[in-house]
Ligand SMILES: NC(=O)C1=CN([C@@H]2O[C@H](COP(=O)(O)OP(=O)(O)OC[C@H]3O[C@@H](n4cnc5c(N)ncnc54)[C@H](OP(=O)(O)O)[C@@H]3O)[C@@H](O)[C@H]2O)C=CC1
């Protein structure tokens with residue numbers, strides 16, 4: 001069978017994408033090739049998903065007819081671009097989708113001359129189909145390429161299209177955001193334990209509070225400030241907790257975290 005989808009880098013995000021694309025039947029396992037340096041990881045991916053595996057990134061480019069998906073760390077991008085320089089010819093024209101933080105369309109188009117390129121930023125909830133991905137289109141893309149990217153990322157959650165100037169901000173917010181929310185969930189549970197709850201119950205209460213609040217905000221379309229007002233009884237417990245969060249700079253800490261992560265994304269592209 002023809003190989004349609006090539007993945008370079010079968011790590012956390014590569015596997016998240018791969019698993020959903022196969023589970024949803026968007027690509028058959030035999031239509032997929034994954035390039036991975038570690039043989040143990042290769043074996044794992046081959047056994048779990050029944051896909052073709054290789055250590056040869058060039059083979060991924062020459063075999064995949066529809067999409068080559070780049071999911072390596074930004075720090076190895078220039079080495080990979082050099083390695084592939086002789087392979088990129090006008091005879092091959094897959095859509096290149098990169099999820100590398102900070103790596104710009106200019107850099108991608110310089111590495112893959114004349115090829116259609118899409119820069120994207122998904123996030124880890126993609127693993128359970130609850131991700132959100134921002135995409136921006138390169139100069140050689142067509143409506144067909146946009147449609148392919150929409151289909152690929154819709155398999156793992158929501159998709160938004162943004163201008164490239166916003167991609168670092170997206171990375172600082174939704175790309176890195178799952179880690180901030182995980183940290184907050186852990187801290188909420190720790191607070192519960194400090195207040196006397198058993199660990200298991202504290203974890204369950206913290207997790208369902210985060211999940212339920214997100215669901216309520218999404219389904220009701222309520223502004224977060226309105227929800228906060230609804231929870232705070234005059235002279236009650238919540239306003240006491242919020243006053244402490246404000247004294248500790250909670251909101252400003254989150255704002256600064258997103259800004260610093262966006263700056264780091266910019267630096268990674270240099
Ligand atoms: N994790 C996240 O939440 C998100 C990550 N991203 C972006 O996704 C990319 C991948 O991140 P993530 O999945 O977390 O990282 P991982 O380290 O889990 O995955 C990268 C994979 O690439 C492999 N690899 C390393 N060098 C090469 C090479 N020369 N050729 C082929 N494969 C190679 C690694 O193998 P080995 O382990 O053997 O080195 C590893 O399996 C990054 O660019 C990141 O910016 C984007 C959105 C969210």
Ligand SMILES: O=C(O)[C@@H]1CCC=N1
Pocket residue numbers: 101171175176
């Ligand atoms: O931490 C990182 O660099 C990557 C990009 C977004 C999430 N993880």
